[in-house]
Amino acid sequence: MTITSIIAAALILLGIILMSASIILGRKITRSLPLELRHNWLPLLSLMSLFLLGYIGFLPLLGEQTVFPPQLFASFILLGGAIFVFLVTSFTRSTIVRIKADEAQLKKNNMLLADEIRFRRAAEEKFRRQSEMMQHDILEIMAEMIANRDLHTYEHAAQVARIAGLIGRELKLNDDDLKALEFGCLVHDIGKTAIPDDVLLKPGNFDPQDRFIMQYHPLVGAKIFARHLQDDRITSSILNHHERLDGSGYPAGLKGDEIDLFSRIIAVADTYESLLARRPYKQPMSRDKALAIVEQEASAGQLDQELVRLLKKIAPQIPETITFSPQVTAGFMKDIEVFRQKTYFREPLTDFYNYRYLYFLNDAALLRNNTMPYDLFLVDIPTFGELQQKTGHVVADQVLDELGHRLLKTATEWGSGSADAGLVMLFRKGKDYLLYGEFSEAGDTTAFLQQLQEQLAAVRQEWDLAANLHRQHFVAGFPMDKALASLFAAPTRPASG
Known part of the structure; x- marks a missing residue:
């Protein structure tokens, strides 16, 4: 056997090894293909098996004495190669068509999914707006309940909301926080609806029993909202607006950083408005005198000094009197309030x-x-x-x-x-x-x-x-x-x- 024959035999053996490995890999691929593509892959495996047999059969032809003409055998192998290339091309074409069809379907599904996402987001946004509107309406209903229970309490709450809003803007609070702060102010005294008239309308100073009863109103109000309103800012405003930084407040005697920012703001606005307000049992205090008292409480460690500084800054913007919409209280509520006061006095x-x-x-x-x-x-x-x-x-x-x-x-x-x-x-x-x-x-x-x-x-x-x-x-x-x-x-x- 010549050197050429030996080299040819080595190359054919290498081809046999590679073809065998390809057939094994192809069988694994076949099992993972979709059913509609599996029938295209089976002819390829069959032809690859014929190639393997051809390689094995070609080895004896390398000898000098052969019965089967080498040229004819080589022609069959070349023909098989052409058929193999044709099948691979056809299979590739069908695969590309399938991929394009899948891409089109995927694009359509993505568009449907995008529409579904937009629809769900729109529905969620609508639900969020409705929830906010419902929450807004509920808080306004609560405020009107306060107005119909005691107009002075509502007037006080509305003015506190204005003062606190001005302070909040000086603090650069965002719109959502400003809205929550305003609502917290409007309902911060809602617990007073549970306080008896003998305490709520008392014109003179409270005795210890009166003070004990009045100090329940933050707890009553916070309990109402904590169970039904998922906004801790408002609930905390109701509960903690009478707390003081030095721990002298109520109901829990919180100190310093234990008191949230909203409650600190409302404490300052509430104190200042109470001094300015006119009531049947007290005359309004001048702005300068009221600010002096608020500053004194801040110096004593009860109120936040920075917030009091901002109060002094915005004090000229605070209207002396406020006008309420006729819708705040029903028309007949004036008669009811007159009778209520008459009965109390x-x-x-x-x-x-x-x-x-x-x-x-x-x-x-x-x-x-x-x-x-x-x-x-x-x-x-x-x-x-x-x-x-x-x-x-x-x-x-x-x-x-x-x-x-x-x-x-x-x-x-x-x-x-x-x-x-x-x-x-x-x-x-x-x-x-x-x-x-x-x-x-x-x-x-x-x-x-x-x-x-x-x-x-x-x-x-x-x-x-x-x-x-x-x-x-x-x-x-x-x-x-x-x-x-x-x-x-x-x-x-x-x-x-």
Whole structure:
């Protein structure tokens, strides 16, 4: 055997090895192909097997003496190669067609998926907006509930929201935080809806029991929202707006960083607004004096000093008064509120009303003192203590009530005529009596004053009870608070006609 024959035999053996490996790999590929492509791959495997047999059969032909002509055998192998290339090309073409079809289907599926994603995102966005609108509506409903329960509380909350919003803008809070801060302010006192009127409307200072009851309102409000509103910023604002940095606040006595930012802002705005607000039992404080008190509390470590600094900066932007939409409270709520206040200010177990009820009537514009002159009368009984020692507390109180009923009868008679005739109302101030009078004629004032003097003279004769009658006349539009302060401070001379 020549060198050439040996080299040819080595190459053919290498081809046999490679073809065998290709057949084994092809069988594995066949099992992983889709059914529609598997029938294209089987002819290739068959032809590869024929090639392998051809390689094996060609080895004997390398000898010098062969029966089968080498040229004819080589021709069959070359033909098989051409068929193999044709089949590979056809299979590749069908694969490409299949890939393109799959790509088209994939593109269509991707478009459908993109449409589905857009639809779901639009639905989610719509649901989010509806949820926000529902949350907004619920919070507004809560605010209106507060307004219908106690208009002063709502007015306070609305003004606190304005002040806190201005501070929040100075802090560069984002729109979402500003909205949450505003809503938190509007409902921060919603727990007061559970506080009895005897505490909520009390005109004077709280006693320990009153204070204990009032300190429940953050807990009540936070409990309402914690179960139904998934916004901890608002819930925390309700719960913690009475906390103080030095731990002196309530309900939990939190300190420093334990108090969230929103609650710190509301604490500053709430304190400042409470000082500025006018109430039936207190006069509004000047801006400078209110800011001085707030600064003092910040210096004492109760309020955040940086937030108080921002409050001073925005204070000139805060309106002195606010106007509410008629829709905030129903039209008939004014009548309900008047009755509620009237019931509250009525002295227990008597027919008399506390004199602070006059402040409410003035603030509610239920009097005509802004359009016509008016008179205030004070029945002062300096010897009442002597009467108590002489007759005992029970008898003395009965005498005081009897005097009050006589005065009430007179006031009712004078105030039961036509609207143009005038108005007379009786109030009680401790052991003293206060009368408010609107008289259309000067002679009516004189006649009324004379009737009061006659009644007091009869009381002195019957029970030996000396009573002084003081009267002050005020022009139309004279402030009621100043008129009362003048009457109480210096009734230096007896009333005269």
